[in-house]
Amino acid sequence: MKFSTKEDLEIPIDDVFHMLSDFDGFERAILRHGADVTRTDKMGVAGVGASWTARATVRGKKREFVVKLVEFDRPNQMLFDVKTKNMTATFLVELVAMSRTRTRMRVELDVRPQTLSARLLMQSAKLARNTLNRRYKTRIAHFATDLEERYKKGLRTANA
Numbered sequence: 183m184k185f186s187t188k189e190d191l192e193i194p195i196d197d198v199f200h201m202l203s204d205f206d207g208f209e210r211a212i213l214r215h216g217a218d219v220t221r222t223d224k225m226g227v228a229g230v231g232a233s234w235t236a237r238a239t240v241r242g243k244k245r246e247f248v249v250k251l252v253e254f255d256r257p258n259q260m261l262f263d264v265k266t267k268n269m270t271a272t273f274l275v276e277l278v279a280m281s282r283t284r285t286r287m288r289v290e291l292d293v294r295p296q297t298l299s300a301r302l303l304m305q306s307a308k309l310a311r312n313t314l315n316r317r318y319k320t321r322i323a324h325f326a327t328d329l330e331e332r333y334k335k336g337l338r339t340a341n342a
Contacts, residue, residue, distance in 0.1 A: 183293050183308065184291070185291045185292075185315060185318040186288065186291075187318060187323075188287060189287050189323060189326035190280065190284060191284065191285045191286075191326055191329060191333075192330055193283070193330060194282060194283055195279040195285045197333060198285045198287060199256055199257035201332065203256075209221065209234070212236065218236060218238070219234055219237075220234060220236075222234060228251075228254065229254050230253065230254045232251040232254075235248055235249075245266055246267070248264070248266075249264050250262065258276065258277055258278075261273070261275075268299060268300035268303075269296055270294050271291060271293045271294065272290075275287065276288040276289075276290070289322050
């Protein structure tokens with residue numbers, strides 16, 4: 183099942199990519215939301231090969247995720263492979279400069295079942311596809327708004 187949406191940001195492409203590749207910041211945010219996340223590579227910088235394990239409660243069950251950064255094309259895109267016990271997914275973030283100060287961000291999530299029980303879950307999710315798609319688009323829109331607010335706040339701080 184694939185979800186895709188795009189948002190236009192009033193932020194230069196290099197700044198958007200920099201904010202999206204702040205993996206330490208995302209790790210802290212995940213921890214604040216009650217999940218556990220651990221970086222498993224020894225790189226220390228953003229790039230192909232970065233990897234994490236995460237544990238979070240999803241649909242009432244504690245689940246473990248293994249995430250690996252498989253493409254890192256600054257400032258155009260990042261592609262992540264996500265694996266769980268029953269499913270695999272790819273998560274793509276693609277950026278296109280619309281002007282010097284405007285960037286289009288496309289975010290795509292493609293989830294694939296790996297077991298019979300996961301296939302049954304995906305069938306029921308397909309029945310709720312419109313609702314799930316709407317939630318996905320709303321979350322990405324909120325995330326884009328947060329990025330713009332952080333960028334504007336950073337500009338005010340830098341100009342002060």
